[in-house]
Amino acid sequence: MTVRVELATAADVPGILALAGEVEHWFGPMVAEPGFHRALDKHIADRRALVAFGATEAPLGAVLFGGASPRFAVHWLVVSGRARGAGVGRALMAAVAERWALAVGDVVEVVTFGMDHPGAVESGARVFYERLGFAPAEPAENGPEGGSRQVFRYKRTEAVRFPP
Incomplete structure (x- = not known):
């Protein structure tokens, strides 16, 4: 699949919210949450939001990120269920x-699902980050839906470029 990654703009917000709606059962409420809208708008204004497209104009994925050397964070990454496993997440992370x-x-x-969270296997998130060279680290606070979370950490070495 050919994936095009661009800086997100205000025009992309409805598509990003549609993606958020696909994963609320794992992450908790976002689409109707003013706090999520504020975070999304701020990341777009700061040029720290990317969106991925395929052959159609409906977004296949999005990522919000931040930080500065030497410490960075992936704040939120989503790939549509119809596009998981097709390289969209990898394209987003490469662009970041x-x-x-x-x-x-x-x-x-990045904070992702704990091992016991249903989304850990179904979404493929833990395997995805491990394949990019991230290692599981300490537990994180539970998500708003009550599910467990864990920090995954990647450290750039001379021998490994991110993503591999």
Whole structure:
């Protein structure tokens, strides 16, 4: 699948909210949450939101990210159920890494599902991050839906470029 990744704009918000709606059963409420809208708008304004497209104009995925050297964070990443396993998440993460220009020693963190969370297997998130070179780290606070969460961490070394 050919994937095109672009900076998100205000025009992309409805499509990103549609993606959020696909995963609310794992992450908790987002689409109707003013806090999520504020975070999305801020990431777009700060040019720290990317959206992925395929052959259609409906977005296949999106990512919100932040931080500065030496510590970065993936705040939220979503890939449509119809596009999981097709390289959309990898394309988004490659575009994030390009924007960050990670240096040796830089760390990227993401909080994803704990091992016992139903989304851990169904979404493929844990395997996805491990394949990119992230390692499971300490537990994180439970998500708003009550499910367990865990920090995954990637450290750039000279031998490994992100994503591999």
